[in-house]
Amino acid sequence: MSKRAFNFCAGPAALPEAVLQRAQAELLDWQGKGLSVMEMSHRSDEYVAIAEKAEQDLRDLLAIPSNYKVLFLQGGASQQFAEIPLNLLPEDGVADYVETGIWSKKSLEEARRFGNINVAASAKAYDYFAIPGQNEWALSKNAAYLHYASNETIGGLQFDWVPEVGDVPLVVDMSSDILSRPLDVSRFGLIYAGAQKNIGPSGLVVVIVREDLLGRARSICPTMLNYKIAADNGSMYNTPATFSWYLSGLVFEWLKKQGGVEAMEKLNKAKKDLLYGYIDKSDFYTNPIATNARSWMNVPFRLADERLDKAFLEGADARGLLNLKGHRSVGGMRASIYNAVGLDAVEALVAFMTEFEKEQG
Numbered sequence: 135m136s137k138r139a140f141n142f143c144a145g146p147a148a149l150p151e152a153v154l155q156r157a158q159a160e161l162l163d164w165q166g167k168g169l170s171v172m173e174m175s176h177r178s179d180e181y182v183a184i185a186e187k188a189e190q191d192l193r194d195l196l197a198i199p200s201n202y203k204v205l206f207l208q209g210g211a212s213q214q215f216a217e218i219p220l221n222l223l224p225e226d227g228v229a230d231y232v233e234t235g236i237w238s239k240k241s242l243e244e245a246r247r248f249g250n251i252n253v254a255a256s257a258k259a260y261d262y263f264a265i266p267g268q269n270e271w272a273l274s275k276n277a278a279y280l281h282y283a284s285n286e287t288i289g290g291l292q293f294d295w296v297p298e299v300g301d302v303p304l305v306v307d308m309s310s311d312i313l314s315r316p317l318d319v320s321r322f323g324l325i326y327a328g329a330q331k332n333i334g335p336s337g338l339v340v341v342i343v344r345e346d347l348l349g350r351a352r353s354i355c356p357t358m359l360n361y362k363i364a365a366d367n368g369s370m371y372n373t374p375a376t377f378s379w380y381l382s383g384l385v386f387e388w389l390k391k392q393g394g395v396e397a398m399e400k401l402n403k404a405k406k407d408l409l410y411g412y413i414d415k416s417d418f419y420t421n422p423i424a425t426n427a428r429s430w431m432n433v434p435f436r437l438a439d440e441r442l443d444k445a446f447l448e449g450a451d452a453r454g455l456l457n458l459k460g461h462r463s464v465g466g467m468r469a470s471i472y473n474a475v476g477l478d479a480v481e482a483l484v485a486f487m488t489e490f491e492k493e494q495g
């Protein structure tokens with residue numbers, strides 16, 4: 135069987151082995167055409183079919199209503215931090231932002247370059263261990279949109295609810311939890327996600343945007359960052375990240391075969407219950423996040439004594455449990471358990487954690 139390690143990387147993250155095998159089988163000769171997907175014109179019938187199928191599969195997976203455009207863009211989620219205000223925030227307008235960690239902070243700091251930003255709520259008051267309830271938010275009267283991050287990849291803080299903002303378009307960074315469970319797209323004005331966690335390889339960011347929000351870009355908005363131009367050109371105003379888009383399509387096919395986002399929700403719940411359950415039982419490992427805000431995708435945890443961190447990581451590595459080191463800004467450990475990380479990986483991690491605790495605890 136496979137010699138592949140269990141990869142707990144936060145991103146670029148583990149991809150389903152079946153997807154990689156399929157890509158490998160098709161690498162030199164895609165479906166008898168005698169060339170690789172990487173070598174095809176993005177305007178060729180073959181590639182357009184690949185791109186359209188990927189979009190349709192994503193639409194099926196998330197039941198995306200027909201009045202939403204799906205864009206396959208470049209520049210990562212970080213470029214969206216600027217692209218969103220350039221497209222949606224009028225020069226004299228105000229946008230509301232909810233700050234729950236490093237990524238939502240980065241997005242609002244970038245947005246400040248383009249206009250008036252109101253920080254409607256911040257998890258700082260809770261040391262980033264909990265999400266302020268909506269009754270604590272100070273929303274603007276006429277916000278152009280409200281932005282939040284549904285899952286903070288570094289802090290391990292995730293919304294298990296969708297904000298209620300009436301007619302104000304809800305804009306969400308779902309980079310690290312899209313496709314991990316069912317989602318009511320119609321609640322949102324715009325959803326964006328860097329691909330390299332639950333979608334595919336890096337080089338791609340997926341934007342799902344309600345049609346009435348197109349065509350509002352500022353005059354200074356660069357052509358390449360204008361959603362309407364991207365939408366009108368089928369995300370091919372310029373050469374798209376063709377291979378990343380193709381591989382993401384293979385991931386969508388794989389997801390459908392697994393039973394879609396409903397099946398992922400079940401699997402992801404079992405994984406996070408196992409890991410948090412063990413951490414909570416143990417006196418050696420801790421996770422400080424409020425139970426209802428704990429991320430299903432990124433589980434940060436600390437050892438009782440940080441001097442043991444190095445031995446823990448070395449022991450994990452030796453067992454093929456890779457990339458458990460926490461983000462450099464917070465230290466400790468972090469296990470990212472996206473869709474492609476199976477229950478067997480989490481079982482292997484918990485077995486190792488148990489063994490390490492017995493030895494060192």
Ligand code: PMP
Nearest residue numbers: 210211212237287307309310328
């Ligand atoms: N938002 C979130 C929630 C993320 O986790 C990341 C990347 N880890 C980003 C934004 C930035 O993504 P990118 O590197 O694609 O710009």
